[in-house]
Amino acid sequence: MKTPSFTSLKNQFLIAMPKMVDSSFASTLTVICEHSPQGALGIIVNRPTNLTVEEIFHQVGIERVSRGAKMNNTVYSGGPVAVDRGFVLNSSERQWESFLRINDEVQLTTSRDILLALAAQEGPADFLLALGYAGWGAGQLEQELADNAWLNCEFDPAIIFNTPAHLRLNKAASSLGVDLSLISDQVGHA
Template identity: 40%
Template sequence: MPSKELDLFDGSVIYVFSHNEDGAVGFIINQPSTIPFHDLVGDITEYGVSEEEAKEKTAPHLVYFGGPVNDDKGFVIHTLDKTYRSTIDKSDLRMTSSKDILIDIAKGEGPIHFMLTLGYAGWDAGQLEEEIADNVWLTVKASTDIIFKCPVSERYYRAIKLLGFDPSLLSGEAGHA
């Protein structure tokens, strides 16, 4: 939700990957960083991929700021077509945090759709529910089209449009009925 105080999450679209009685984990999907994807792959010549090939295969892909928790660690959100050493399955998507997925991406053999984030957003048990009750967040069903196919600049707008209204109608003031 818009607010008077600008903070880290203002205007963020977060894909909540895991939510249970222990808390929640999500990834901001609309805040690209300035870090080149290739810089995170590192030297993978030992896997038969030249540095030039790796740069070429990774150049079109953005690295996102996924959230303030473990913001020095990479997490790849991806489609169900590939599984890796550290892959975790959740409904329509998977999350992998091991280097083997980066090697596959640099070879051009990665998942059909993927997004690399640095860090994640996390909530303790009951915290996200409390924030939703306090009108901090709007919630919609996750859309893989918005996550993978929608231009970054349109993700916030398109996510809110799933609720059936124009985001420009939102106010930073909230109340309870």
């Protein structure tokens, strides 16, 4: 019997289909940062919280902040797993102590040194700070894709760094020629 081949979705967007019933993922756009046969990790990029970067700096004990630092940037809900941990999607002009390269332009950083650099205005040109991440066990994401819970498309950093949060999901869908408002959330009814 032939073993099915594995295709990684790393460096892809996941677009939640309108029928998504899991409230953790309904109407979300997720960047897949890592995907292997053992599972997947992603960051939701269109769920802003009421927190700002300034509040995160204070929570982690960063008191020295340069004038002009992006203190008012919004913090995002990156997913339902490890919601007390910070994850920074950032342009990859330099490497940090703990990072995962998503592609040549963007990486996911989890170390404190990037926060210190952001506070000193020495951080990356583009960044999105999220609390928590989205995670899938072995075969789980593949099954959800087979069940039509998600669409996937090529990851475009401009969608997260240059597009307002409320427009990101539809902009990613439109890159596939899809209008999510025209897709029914009812399945199997003719």
